[in-house]
Amino acid sequence: MQGKAPSVSRIQKIEHVLPGYTNSLGTVFGGKVMEWIDIAGAVCAIRHARKPVVTASIDRVDFLAPARVGHLMVLDAFVNYTGKTSMEIQVNVKAEDPMTGEQFLTTEALLTFVAIDQNCKPSPVPPLLPETKEEKARFEEGKQRKLDRENSRKK
Numbered sequence: 001m002q003g004k005a006p007s008v009s010r011i012q013k014i015e016h017v018l019p020g021y022t023n024s025l026g027t028v029f030g031g032k033v034m035e036w037i038d039i040a041g042a043v044c045a046i047r048h049a050r051k052p053v054v055t056a057s058i059d060r061v062d063f064l065a066p067a068r069v070g071h072l073m074v075l076d077a078f079v080n081y082t083g084k085t086s087m088e089i090q091v092n093v094k095a096e097d098p099m100t101g102e103q104f105l106t107t108e109a110l111l112t113f114v115a116i117d118q119n120c121k122p123s124p125v126p127p128l129l130p131e132t133k134e135e136k137a138r139f140e141e142g143k144q145r146k147l148d149r150e151n152s153r154k155k
């Protein structure tokens with residue numbers, strides 16, 4: 001199977017923080033952000049695999065700063081690492097003031113998606129071909145995290 005660079009599947013998705021997505025403090029619900037992250041990650045994984053995917057795990061979601069009603073949420077999803085059938089996707093979320101364009105990082109998440117066949121069994125994905133120095137570093141870090149995940153599942 002021919003390899004693909006992370007840039008081929010990288011996506012940006014924009015959501016608007018509407019009043020219905022916020023709590024009594026006027027800041028966005030974490031669960032809503034997690035839904036957006038899962039969808040952005042899945043779209044990125046599908047673009048890499050060109051196959052249906054399922055979410056296998058979410059390692060961690062770090063909420064670094066709150067976004068407020070009216071903000072735009074800019075989700076940036078890209079593949080860090082691929083195994084045989086799995087893909088580690090990173091999703092970074094920035095909040096943007098729609099009037100000024102000022103952005104700040106609100107959330108970072110790491111998810112693993114697995115490509116599946118017609119019988120819902122794991123199915124091979126194209127190898128990832130990191131190009132930039134940053135992509136190569138993320139690839140090596142992702143490789144180590146996959147090993148760590150496998151070891152922790154065996155415990």
Ligand SMILES: CC(C)(COP(=O)(O)OP(=O)(O)OC[C@H]1O[C@@H](n2cnc3c(N)ncnc32)[C@H](O)[C@@H]1OP(=O)(O)O)[C@@H](O)C(=O)NCCC(=O)NCCS
Pocket residue numbers: 053054055056057082083084085086087112114116120121122149150
């Ligand atoms: C994810 C799933 C397809 C894995 O199937 P499985 O038969 O257990 O898979 P295997 O043990 O053969 O592993 C297949 C790959 O998945 C990875 N994997 C399996 N479980 C994982 C987990 N919990 N977290 C991260 N990766 C996982 C393995 O490392 C392996 O990767 P590789 O092929 O790149 O080496 C299966 O557990 C499943 O369907 N889970 C439910 C998914 C779901 O409903 N998600 C929510 C809605 S989309």
